[in-house]
């Protein structure tokens with residue numbers, strides 16, 4: 001896999017996770033009273049971190065926030081979020097960040113590489129775009145695609 005391919009794939013994975021994060025929010029509990037800017041959070045208060053909302057906030061991403069534009073990640077997350085990297089939290093952040101982050105990312109890259117070496121993909125006319133939340137975000141009617149076999153020398 002060339003670095004160009006890897007970078008492009010990372011950009012596509014990031015943009016997919018931005019628009020459709022499988023995990024929509026996660027929690028933190030304040031162990032003691034803390035000040036967050038102007039806000040004082042008392043001890044034991046539970047905070048919901050709504051990563052879906054951050055991922056769709058034009059303040060961080062720009063007016064094209066609702067478009068699928070992997071190239072927004074071409075110079076990394078900091079550039080894509082105008083230096084607000086906490087606006088992109090598909091795997092959470094901090095000491096309790098997702099332990100499966102590397103595993104999940106590498107798995108997707110391997111699976112896509114294997115498919116794209118053998119097939120090109122177009123969307124089926126029967127595809128219905130319907131992101132749906134049931135424990136995680138998933139396509140309500142599946143992702144119907146048409147695979148076109150590539151002619152390649154084994």
Ligand code: HEM
Pocket residue numbers: 021022023026027089090091092093094095096097098099100101103104
């Ligand atoms: C695209 C795939 C995945 C996404 C988007 C995802 C997302 C997340 C998020 C948002 C959290 C909460 C992080 C936080 O509180 O800061 C989390 C936690 C966690 N994830 Fe994932 N995850 C994915 C795949 C996986 C996989 C493949 C595994 C296991 C092999 C895994 C295991 C865990 C575990 C054990 C935690 C709890 C970590 C802790 O509390 O210390 N995840 N994940």
